[in-house]
Amino acid sequence: MSARSLVLLGLLALAAAAPPSHNNEGEWQHEDEAKGSWKSKIKNVVVLVEENRSFDSFCGGFNYRNDIDGLVGKTFCNPVNASIPGSPTVCAKPIANDVAPDDPPHGLSGVNYQIFGTFHPPSNADMSMEKMNGFVTEQATTFKSGGNATRAAEAINYYAPEHLRVFEALAKEYVLFDKWYAAVPGPTNPNRAYLTAGTSHGHGRNDADFTTFNIPVRSIFQQLSEKGISWINYSNTTGFLPDADFYTWTKTSGASTTNVKPLSQFYTDAEAGTLPKFTYINPECCSYQSFHPPSATTEGEAFVKKIYEALRSDPQWEETLFILTFDEHGGFGDHVPPPVNVPAGDDLTYSEKAPDGKNITFDFKRLGMRVPTLLISPFVEKMGLEHKGQNYGKEYTHTSILHFLANLWDLDILTPRVGWSSTFEHLIGKTARKDTLRTLPDAYPF
Known part of the structure; x- marks a missing residue:
């Protein structure tokens, strides 16, 4: 094989290895x-x-791009008590406070409940078991909101x-x-x-x-x-x-x-x-x-x-x-x-x-x-x-x-x-x- 052919093969190999360029507006070139x-x-x-x-x-609440995986155009709700079927629900709103009224639970037990609706997910738990519905319950239980769902909903509210x-x-x-x-x-x-x-x-x-x-x-x-x-x-x-x-x-x-x-x-x-x-x-x-x-x-x-x-x-x-x-x-x-x-x-x-x-x-x-x-x-x-x-x-x-x-x-x-x-x-x-x-x-x- 000629030297020129070897060079061409090398260039083709480099091109194949390089990641594709990407740009939202067609201009940005990512690094090779x-x-x-x-x-x-x-x-x-x-x-x-x-x-x-x-x-x-x-x-x-970010909406400057329509492909951000946030809450714009979505409804994210939690039951007030995730352990009771049919419990009333509250939904996230863009009304989060400058200073949160409470510091929501975030120890391992609390996070288990926030994700799975139970403190004890199975050891082989997969993502289909992750309900993401225990935030309000943990907030209400920890801070004994006495049924004040509005205050407990601060755990899922977000900023405009x-x-x-x-x-x-x-x-x-x-x-x-x-x-x-x-x-x-x-x-x-x-x-x-x-x-x-x-x-x-x-x-x-x-x-x-x-x-x-x-x-x-x-x-x-x-x-x-x-x-x-x-x-x-x-x-x-x-x-x-x-x-x-x-x-x-x-x-x-x-x-x-x-x-x-x-x-x-x-x-x-x-x-x-x-x-x-x-x-x-x-x-x-x-x-x-x-x-x-x-x-x-x-x-x-x-x-x-x-x-x-x-x-x-x-x-x-x-x-x-x-x-x-x-x-x-x-x-x-x-x-x-x-x-x-x-x-x-x-x-x-x-x-x-x-x-x-x-x-x-x-x-x-x-x-x-x-x-x-x-x-x-x-x-x-x-x-x-x-x-x-x-x-x-x-x-x-x-x-x-x-x-x-x-x-x-x-x-x-x-x-x-x-x-x-x-x-x-x-x-x-x-x-x-x-x-x-x-x-x-x-x-x-x-």
């Missing part, structure tokens, strides 16, 4: 993953993990788009995921552990091990240090440890002193263009920055605006990928059943006693509810929308971030869950946009 040149675009990754909101509660000016502006400017799932159908710290280490080491609640450097697993922070890649966990936590400080290694290595900094330092470093390769941000929780009740939505929006505008003004902006997500749904309603039968991070299980006095054992093989997630960079398309994952396990979840970072910086795959999770490098385009917003709208004045 086969060439790996997307890695040259992203030098710095920033991750901000907010608190306790489901996709429907935040994005259910004009009430989320900051988040909607970012969604319209960059890429919104409408099928991004929390890693665990449970509370904050197990999800944050999965997001930073690919496992919670068998922890299913916010127990004391998370406040005493007592999670003995290898995290992304340890990985980066071993690889010589700079990182800082900027934190404004009060009453909780920053996520990097969950881990025994962070304390014994001294990284808790050298690599965990106050949030004020983030703004200084962003202005100077000296952010590390990996920036991880913990908001304050739970009074004014995190969206976690009783945090006001307006104050959470103001915080996100401040973080974004600091990054947008950063000299490193054109090399930065900013991922904004939420640790878990916080007990707020969502109509989409989460995936089941997924790989766990390890072989450990977690047990707790349900309100009915019976034990629940969880093997971490089900994902949590959808949470709002944005991919923000001059290299992603305007008004982008990503549904299911395109590779690996074909689902996006918190450990997708770890898998993406492993691909970006040639890191080990930390756990089976990480290796299964879909990555999103195909969303990184060939050229940087020059029209990205420098400032965002002010938060809505409720």
Whole structure:
């Protein structure tokens, strides 16, 4: 075969391997993953993990695209008492309050009930068994609303788009995921552990091990240090440890002193263009920055605006990928059943006693509810929308971030869950946009 024929065959093979271009308006060209040149675009990754909101509660009212899987044009209702056939129902409305009157249940038992209508789903439960009808019942039972269905319905109510000016502006400017799932159908710290280490080491609640450097697993922070890649966990936590400080290694290595900094330092470093390769941000929780009740939505929006505008003004902006997500749904309603039968991070299980006095054992093989997630960079398309994952396990979840970072910086795959999770490098385009917003709208004045 001639040299020219060999070259042509090689070009054809490359063309076949390249993912198809996609653009809502016929202009955007996605990066060619086969060439790996997307890695040259992203030098710095920033991750901000907010608190306790489901996709429907935040994005259910978004209507700037008709293919967002929210609540526009849908009816999402829950019975007041899911255990009683024929119980009166209430339906979600776009009237969510700036400050939620209650903090809905979001422990493992409560989430089981929200998804399945029972604390004890079968071990072989599939998605057809996920009724998504227990949110209002759990809210009413936990807070003893005395039959006040209007108050209990706050668990499934959602925001009108004009009430989320900051988040909607970012969604319209960059890429919104409408099928991004929390890693665990449970509370904050197990999800944050999965997001930073690919496992919670068998922890299913916010127990004391998370406040005493007592999670003995290898995290992304340890990985980066071993690889010589700079990182800082900027934190404004009060009453909780920053996520990097969950881990025994962070304390014994001294990284808790050298690599965990106050949030004020983030703004200084962003202005100077000296952010590390990996920036991880913990908001304050739970009074004014995190969206976690009783945090006001307006104050959470103001915080996100401040973080974004600091990054947008950063000299490193054109090399930065900013991922904004939420640790878990916080007990707020969502109509989409989460995936089941997924790989766990390890072989450990977690047990707790349900309100009915019976034990629940969880093997971490089900994902949590959808949470709002944005991919923000001059290299992603305007008004982008990503549904299911395109590779690996074909689902996006918190450990997708770890898998993406492993691909970006040639890191080990930390756990089976990480290796299964879909990555999103195909969303990184060939050229940087020059029209990205420098400032965002002010938060809505409720």
